[in-house]
Amino acid sequence: MSVQFRDTITIAAPAAVAGDIMKAVQDWPSWTASMSSVDRTATGPLTVGETIKVKQPKLTPSTWNVTRVDAHGFEWASSSSPGVRNVGGHWAIDNGDGTCTAELTLSFAGPLARVVTLLYSGLIRRYIRMEAEGLRKAAEERAAAG
Incomplete structure (x- = not known):
């Protein structure tokens, strides 16, 4: 049995900008209130095999393992809750007009x-929407700054 939550958002910035912001996971608490802290011990580009600790409001801390990374985003997985395996995807695709869809x-x-x-479905949906809106704002601000 698998249950999936999904949110998409159009961003007035290239996919490379949104992808870079998503892959800088340690900075997420600065642009989304859905993250209290993200502890990444590695430096440099996000890499497959990295382990990252995440704290979110109203949830127990979780450990995520990066399973896929490319220029457009990344995927990570967690088995921090007994009996549940999570997979989170964070991707941006260029729309061909200077915007992207995350x-x-x-x-x-x-x-x-x-x-x-x-x-937790209500909280999950709220947090994914917070992340989408925060990403949009951060990417558009970065693109506008040049």
Whole structure:
């Protein structure tokens, strides 16, 4: 059983700008209130295999492992909650007109996925929307600054 949440947003900035902002995970608390802290011990570009600790309001801390990275974003996975495996995707695709579409996804799989998503679906949707809106604002500000 898998449950997926998804949000997309159009951003008035190139995909490379949005992708760079998403991949700088340690900076997320500066542009989205859905993140209290992101502890990344590595420096330089985000790489597959990295382990990152995340604290979010109203949730227990979680550990995420980066599973995929490219110029347009990244994917990471977490099994921090017993009986649930999460996969989060953060991607930006150029629209060909100087804008991009960002897609944020969060899937839940495992024996307790249904229960967790029933209990937390409202919070999950709010946090994904906060991240999308925060990303849009941060990317548009960076693109406008040159």
